[in-house]
Amino acid sequence: MYECVRNGVPFVLAGSIRDDGPLPDVITDVIEAQRAMRRQVQAEGGVALALLMGTTLHAIAVGNLLPASVLTVCVDINPAVVTKLLDRGSLQTAGLVIDAGGFLRELAQHLAE
Numbered sequence: 001m002y003e004c005v006r007n008g009v010p011f012v013l014a015g016s017i018r019d020d021g022p023l024p025d026v027i028t029d030v031i032e033a034q035r036a037m038r039r040q041v042q043a044e045g046g047v048a049l050a051l052l053m054g055t056t057l058h059a060i061a062v063g064n065l066l067p068a069s070v071l072t073v074c075v076d077i078n079p080a081v082v083t084k085l086l087d088r089g090s091l092q093t094a095g096l097v098i099d100a101g102g103f104l105r106e107l108a109q110h111l112a113e
Helices: 002-006 030-042 056-065 079-087 100-112
Strands: 049-053 071-076 093-097
Touching: 030 056, 049 056, 049 100, 056 071, 056 079, 071 079, 071 100, 079 093
Parallel strands: 049 071, 071 093
Antiparallel strands: none
């Protein structure tokens, strides 16, 4: 998140009713969060890639919001998360069954090369 803020990368953080002390900038109103996500997707330049990591409900909700033109990568240790997302029609999704921390470590290493 630090790097997104530092580099001006737009993001939307949506919380849930179960969040206890969410991060700054988390939108806790689910309707407003959905509106913010739609604005981001429809903005000029839009969204080319969505990384959905480590949270089943948010991954499915966001995956269902995205147009088919957005490459979507769902990363979760639980293979059922990817299956649930695909079952709901997000056919542009590639699923990786791996711990999100391990995925991010590998991604950072490959981006540094």
